[in-house]
Amino acid sequence: MSGTAVSGPRRSQPVKETWLARTVHRLRAVRQLLVRERVHHMMLATAGIILLGGLAFMGAEWDNLEGTWGERLGHSVWWAIVTLITIGYGDFYPKTGLGRVVAMGVGFSGVVILSLITAGLASVLVERRILEERGLQEIKSRGHRVVCGWNEHAEEVLAGIALEDPGSTVVVLSQVAPEDFADVRYRFQDRLDLKLIHGDFTQESSLSMAGIQRASACVVLVDRSGDQPLEKSDERVILATLAIKSLNSAIRLCVELIDASNEPHVRRARADHVYAWGRSSGFFLSRALTAPGLLAVMGELLASDSSVRLARLPLPRALVGRTFREAAEAMRESHGCILLGVMQEESPINVESLLSDDLSAIDQFIRRKFEESGIDLKAAVSSSRPHLNPRADYTLSPRDSVIALVGNPEAEAP
Structure with a gap:
C-alpha cells in the first residue's frame, strides 16, 4: 500500500492489566454465567439433598452404624455424597427397608441433578458457539x-x-x-x-x-x-x-x-x-508496454504464494552505525535476503499541523471529533519514509529498519 x-x-x-486483575475479571464473568444459568440453585439443592439424605440415612441405619454421633453423621454424609455421584462405593450400604428407600431417593436425585447440570453446561456451550458463528460474541x-x-x-x-x-x-x-x-x-x-x-x-x-x-x-x-x-x-x-x-x-x-x-x-x-x-494502474499498464516482463515481476512480488516477498525487518543491533553496503552483505549472509532500502523514522510533528484551517465540512468534523475524543491536537506524531537503494556509504541509525526481499518458506521451491 x-x-x-x-x-x-x-x-x-x-x-x-495485572495477572490479579485479569483473574478477578474472569472470576466475575464465571460468577455472572453461573447466576444466569441458575447453577447456584442446583448447587444449593445438591447440598440440601446431601445433608437431608445423610440425616435420613443415619436415622434409618442408626443401629447398623458404629462410633459416636459425630462419626455416624460423618459416615452418613459421606454415604450420601458417593451415592449421589456414583451410586455408592459399597463401604456403607443400607440394611433396613427404610434405608433402602432413602438410598433410592438420593440415587434418583443424583441422576436428575447431573442431567440438569450437564444440560446447563451444554446450553452454554451451544449458545456461545451459535453466537460466535453469527458474529455476536464479544x-x-x-x-x-x-x-x-x-x-x-x-x-x-x-x-x-x-x-x-x-x-x-x-x-x-x-x-x-x-x-x-x-x-x-x-x-x-x-x-x-x-x-x-x-x-x-x-x-x-x-x-x-x-x-x-x-x-x-x-x-x-x-x-x-x-x-x-x-x-x-x-x-x-x-x-x-x-x-x-x-x-x-x-x-x-x-x-x-x-x-x-x-x-x-x-x-x-x-x-x-x-x-x-x-x-498504480497507469504505472503498471505503461510498464507492460515499455518494459516487457516487468509487470510479471511485480505480480510475482505481490502474490501471496510467491517464492519471495517484500518485508520490513528490524535492524540488528550489530549493524547500527554500519554502512548500507556492509549491512546488505551481512543480511545476505545471515538471513539470505536482499536489502532494497531502509525505512527512516523522521522528526515528529503535531496533529494540529495535519489539519487545515479552512472551513470545509469534513475538516471541521474531523477537528470536532478529535476534541470530543479528548485527543491532544498538539501531540507528537512520528512518521516514517522509505528510502530505496540508498548510497552504499549510507550510515544506518538505531531508528532505521530495513526493507528486504526475503524467501517465502510456504512457497514451493522452483
Missing part, C-alpha cells in the same frame, strides 16, 4: 488484528496476514452473511484464528465488540458486504478512521479508498497507511 506511514499521536496508554483477545469491511480483496488481506504471522487471531468486522463467512473460516482454519463480528464498523459499539481497544492493528476496506451505496464508501472509511483512533490512538491503521482525493481527509483522521483504488 502506498503513502507515507504516519503513526497516530500517542495518548496516555491504558494501564496494563471478542476478549489482546494484540489481535481487525479487518473492517469485506470486498473481493479481503481474502488476499487474510492470506497476507497468514503468511507473515500464521496462527494469529484476526477479527473480521463486517455485514457479510455468517454462512458465507463460514466458508472463509474453513479455508483459513489451519492458518488463522478467524473470528466474525457482524456489525457496522462506523459504530463504536460494533468496534468495541471486535475488541478494537485491545487490537494491535486494523485495516478498513471499501465495504461491499452491506447495503450501503458504493459512492458512500469513502465517507464510511473516514468515519471509521475517526472512531477507531478515538477508541485506540496507538493502533496501527491502514485504510482503503475509492477516490484518491479523499486521502488528505483520512490522513488528518490519523490513518497510518492509505491505499486508493487505481492509483
Whole structure:
C-alpha cells in the first residue's frame, strides 16, 4: 500500500492489566454465567439433598452404624455424597427397608441433578458457539488484528496476514452473511484464528465488540458486504478512521479508498497507511508496454504464494552505525535476503499541523471529533519514509529498519 506511514499521536496508554486483575475479571464473568444459568440453585439443592439424605440415612441405619454421633453423621454424609455421584462405593450400604428407600431417593436425585447440570453446561456451550458463528460474541483477545469491511480483496488481506504471522487471531468486522463467512473460516482454519463480528464498523459499539481497544492493528476496506451505496464508501472509511483512533490512538491503521482525493481527509483522521483504488494502474499498464516482463515481476512480488516477498525487518543491533553496503552483505549472509532500502523514522510533528484551517465540512468534523475524543491536537506524531537503494556509504541509525526481499518458506521451491 502506498503513502507515507504516519503513526497516530500517542495518548496516555491504558494501564496494563495485572495477572490479579485479569483473574478477578474472569472470576466475575464465571460468577455472572453461573447466576444466569441458575447453577447456584442446583448447587444449593445438591447440598440440601446431601445433608437431608445423610440425616435420613443415619436415622434409618442408626443401629447398623458404629462410633459416636459425630462419626455416624460423618459416615452418613459421606454415604450420601458417593451415592449421589456414583451410586455408592459399597463401604456403607443400607440394611433396613427404610434405608433402602432413602438410598433410592438420593440415587434418583443424583441422576436428575447431573442431567440438569450437564444440560446447563451444554446450553452454554451451544449458545456461545451459535453466537460466535453469527458474529455476536464479544471478542476478549489482546494484540489481535481487525479487518473492517469485506470486498473481493479481503481474502488476499487474510492470506497476507497468514503468511507473515500464521496462527494469529484476526477479527473480521463486517455485514457479510455468517454462512458465507463460514466458508472463509474453513479455508483459513489451519492458518488463522478467524473470528466474525457482524456489525457496522462506523459504530463504536460494533468496534468495541471486535475488541478494537485491545487490537494491535486494523485495516478498513471499501465495504461491499452491506447495503450501503458504493459512492458512500469513502465517507464510511473516514468515519471509521475517526472512531477507531478515538477508541485506540496507538493502533496501527491502514485504510482503503475509492477516490484518491479523499486521502488528505483520512490522513488528518490519523490513518497510518492509505491505499486508493487505481492509483498504480497507469504505472503498471505503461510498464507492460515499455518494459516487457516487468509487470510479471511485480505480480510475482505481490502474490501471496510467491517464492519471495517484500518485508520490513528490524535492524540488528550489530549493524547500527554500519554502512548500507556492509549491512546488505551481512543480511545476505545471515538471513539470505536482499536489502532494497531502509525505512527512516523522521522528526515528529503535531496533529494540529495535519489539519487545515479552512472551513470545509469534513475538516471541521474531523477537528470536532478529535476534541470530543479528548485527543491532544498538539501531540507528537512520528512518521516514517522509505528510502530505496540508498548510497552504499549510507550510515544506518538505531531508528532505521530495513526493507528486504526475503524467501517465502510456504512457497514451493522452483
